[in-house]
Amino acid sequence: MPIASVNPATGEILQTFEPLDAAGIEQRLARAEAAFHGHRSTPFTARAELMHRAADLLDRDQETVARTMTEEMGKPLTAARAEAAKCAKAMRWYADNAEALLADEHPAQADVTDSGATRAYVRYRPMGPVLAVMPWNFPFWQVIRFAAPALMAGNVGLLKHASNVPRTALAIEELFQRAGFPEGCFQTLLIGSDAVEDVIRDRRVAAVTLTGSEPAGRAVAAAAADEVKKAVLELGGSDPYVVLPSADLEAAVATAVRARVQNNGQSCIAAKRFIVHTDVYDRFTSAFTEAMRALRIGDPMDEGTDVGPLASRQGRDDLEELVEDARTHGARVECGGDRPMGWDTGWFYEPTVLTGVTPAMRIHQEETFGPVATVYRVADLDEALALANDTPFGLSSNVWTTDRDEQERFVRDIQAGGVFFNGMTASHPALPFGGVKRSGFGRELSGHGIREFCNVTTVWIG
Known part of the structure; x- marks a missing residue:
């Protein structure tokens, strides 16, 4: 079946591609293996020069x-520009810092004397070709945050991108080629999900990283474990956004709107469950609802659009089902809750706020991938923390409080890979990114991310 690029704002098929056959996959795997043997031996300065060149090309x-990202998955054009700029920033960060992050580690001689060594140290060595199975929601950023550290570490990359963003996938491959990376250092595999397991199991693939759904993560992790290969998973999230009485309420509301509808609400780290102390609940909910209602839905190519379409018809339909289930079971729709009038083509959904959500509703436990927020009232910090942790996911969290004791309590007890105080969750190249529970394992970005796909080698000299 052809791989199609479809404009989610109109439903128009932009371009189709034939997936690689077995011979095409074999050619690219052989090319990756050959490229690794050369690339792994290049000095950091040479890799950095290429990475800087790629960043410069991306800026240009x-x-x-x-526009390619917006056409393929519907994010507002302003957000797509910001994503491209963020990618260039991360590429330069790894170009400038990889050598120091992977420098040999020398324990104090006194610590290893009784091992019989006259000298001992740790070296980080590249593993080989790494397969990245990536999602459509941040089609450049998700790939670059894997590719930049992997290539700077001396690995080579194989990309199986989401099937609805093939043009973006090919653009990333072309970017690294134009920058001068040797043939085979980074290749896009236009294949369906049914071909992924065979690629993971191929002897030439050293490891795999996936950002995506929990079912996809389970399948990839199972295949990698069966082959005894390293895997890093970043899966779904149902991030809490906790507002306590000491919060700057105006800032908390404004940030809450951005945190919920970023990328049209299609972000694993978007705030999804708004947990508000009873002392400020009424004021927060009223202001938040009005701000969500005021957002402008429209053509993502229009500079004034706040919320564009969802990336797929299925995504829109799944979101509708969650909202209808909540409504049927007694949730109150404060705003939204339907397809917007005047947008009969494309996969649009109104920014929506739900209150009165209970554990009987699917939306209480399932991830909402679209511009739908649930708001809960809690009596105190203990109830807020318990509700924040009442989810199978644990990607990140947001807490609004200026009380140091409350902040320390959340740092200690929140079940998440990150906690952001008085702001919204965001990824940054210098900070590790990843989750706990069903949000996955392993870390991307920072020194932790670049070391995930390195062979941590003990060197002992007698």
Whole structure:
């Protein structure tokens, strides 16, 4: 079946591609293996020069790249430009810092004397070709945050991108080629999900990283474990956004709107469950609802659009089912809750606020991937923390409080890979990113991310 690029704002098929056959996959795997043997031996300075060149090209081509992303998955054009700029920033960060992050580690001689060594140290060595199975929601950023550290560490990359963003996938491959990376250092595999397991099991693939759904993560992790290969998973999230009485309420509301509808609400780290102390609940909910209702829905190519379409018809339909289930079981729709009038083509859904959500509703436990927020009232910090942790996911969290004791309590007890105080969750190249529970394992970005796909080698000299 052809791989199609479809504009979610109109439903128009933009371009189709034939997936690789067995011979095409074999050619690219052989090319990756050959490229690794050369790339792994290049000095950091040479890799950094190439990575800087790629970042410069991305900056130069930002408008073209942004429009391709918007056409394929519907994010507002302004957000697509920002994504391209963020990618260039991360590429430069790894180009400038990889050598120091992977420098040999030398324990104090006194600590290893009784091992019989005259000298001992740790070296980080690249593993080989790494397969990345990536999602559509941040189609450049998700790939670059894997590719930049992997290539700078001396690995080579194989990308199986989401099937609805093939043009973006090919643009990333072309970017690294134009920057001068040797043939085979980064390749896109236009294949369906049914071909992924065979690639993971191929002897030439050293490891796999996936960002995506929990079912996809389970399948990839199972295949990797069966082959005894390293895997890193970043899966779903149902991030809490806790507002306590000491919060700057105006800032908390404004940030809450951005945190919920970023990328049209299609972000694993978007705030989804708004847990508000009873002392400020009424004021927060009223202001938050009005701000969500005021957002402008429209063509993502329009500079004034706040919320564009969902990336797929299925995604829109799944979101509708969650809202209808909640409504049927007694939730109150404060705003939204339907397809917007005047947008009969494309996969649009209104920014929506639900209150009165209970554990009997699917939306209480399932991830909402779209511009739908649930707001809960809690009596105190203990109830807020318990509700924040009442989810199978644990990607990140947001807490609004200026009380140091409350902050320390959340740092200690929140079940998440991150906690952001008085702001919204965001990824940054210098900070580790990843989750706990069913949000996955392993870390991306920072020194932790670049070391995930390195062979941590003990060197002992007698």
